[in-house]
Amino acid sequence: MTVPTSFTVSYSQIPSFLSDLKESNPGTVTAIETTTDGNGSQLFKHVFISHGASQLGFLYLRNLIVVSGANMKRQIPGYLIVAVAQDANFQTFPLAMAIVDRQSEETWRWFLKELEECFPDNNQITFLSDAGPMFTRSLTAIYPNAKHVDCLRRVQMTVQLYFRDTTLKSMIREAACAYTTGAFRRGFNQLKEKNQDCATFLLAYGLPRWTRCYQAGERFNMMTANISQSVLHLMLSQPVMPIIQFLTFYHSTVMVWFRSRLRASMDHTGVISPGVQSLMDKASDTMMQWQVTQISYGCCEAVNNLGETHFVNPLRRTCSCMMFNKLWIPCVHAIVAADAFDVPASSLVHNCHTSLAWFETYTSQIYPIAPRNEQTNTPLPEAELVLHPPTPRILVGRPRSIIHMVTNL
Template structure:
């Protein structure tokens, strides 16, 4: 009835409401519009018994029809736009649609609540998605042979099992990694849904310099326990080796996890993150350029040519970079093969590709990852 009132621009009120019947009347003073409906036995639906559909209310009285545009009604109207893995309209676009299509201006707060309701109606309840997660992972593993899934729970209130960690690596990713250069880019990014958390990713670069996803993890936050758990699961997919190289930002939990789980592998820092740190700490604009020249040099003599120039500009910055460890950021001092991969930009691009889905409930989010990865591999 609210949708009908919005479409035909009138306002009604509930004259009488009981479990088995309802009476609605137009809010116009002398308007005769009236609906009488009763509940059908054995069915949740109502049947209209009496309807006087003629309106004789004034234009000013009809102008109150906008009050029917509550968040629950608008969310129900927009539900179909959020079904599946596609992205629905954002808040600004949602407000514009209501204004142009329905002549109803809504506030930002109403749009926000409507957006939450539309997502929940279209993609499922965020809390309920966790209860369907085990069956979804089981079906995923059956449909994709060789896929590795791991789900860890913890005891919550009343001994209820609560979600803690998730690991996912598709069988196709594991087979393909055998033919990749053994440089793994790892990164973590925040999820934007109701229960937040972090997405951990491990990826490589294929022969066309494109992103090759290896594994995904969902954890509470980037800490020592979560990263160590993720690396222990990744060890099954990516064995430890002296020829293996990890590239990441300088997060202490990542450093700690790699030392524990991958003692033979080499680890180097993302040059871009290091340049940003230097820029933030030492302020000099030219330092980032000199750092990049020194880091990318292949020969030791070329490295010191640029590094000494940086040292002349800011000796404190040079001391900072030495404390970081030349073997972590300078290609000439790195004891391993990192090839052309000097940054973790590849992982940042993967995070960007998943940006819109990071607010989905967990099962639609995993389905988005599966669909996207399948499309890329295809």
């Protein structure tokens, strides 16, 4: 395959692009990995970008990082990786992106090593990914203290590959999404009756990796890597373009997202974000079905017409249904309890879901890259790197399909 000249020449522009990007956006972290050919020329291998504004904004978000990757189009040989989070309004928040030469354990380690410099390892972070065993091993090496959970869709596809039974998909989802151990057992027992071998396989897979009630880390409202897959789809669905334009497109897209969301958060007048308010309004529709009895200070019992009972402690933000505990958003029982105690239900929402957190997330903005003649500082040393395109290689098989899509980017 012959690559057009404009595609090969664009690699030489990457060093100066990254230098200018950091000049215009303080705190931005970039990295280039190269190899050397027989003539001593530096050949492109990997590139990494994480905006400084993304690192500052993450401080106001839930500590859940979602990572996915996919093969790129043939004119830009390589593998695209994105890391994202979710803001207070349930919109995708970009953290970092990288283009590496291929998917391998080595490249995953390189990406995670660069990511760890921006978002340091700690036991409060949870990673959700659909990237498979290579990612898992790399994550354990680079983020030894972080938790790791798997994308539910990947688990379902793995089961389908082994057992060839489409009816298992909904059963797995019911068990995986259960908030309580009781609800999980009911769903899992149905699956066990349907296919004992599948149940044994899922137990060996590890319940903390794919279930909500036994989760190794905090999943919150995310059971799949949908949000990271959607960013991949957005980027890879663009017309074929040279790599420098591809990096520019990522920068421009993130810049527009930050700007529009800051404006939206400033215009919003509620105490909690619109997305959270919508969820609570929906839960409030069933408030009339529940009666509340106070047991002790700050604790009460919620009972409905069917005799279902849940114990709520609004002060501790807990409920026996476990939805409040795991989403950090009041369930209907907590909303009823708040009403009985004459406390605004919005006051029970975790700080990360408030309008203030939504606003603070985007106060650090991403700026356009200033023309070189308008920059005040001397270009960084990396701008002087003479970079050549990678050696073309033959890709085996077709590129991985992007199957997840959401519209709330």
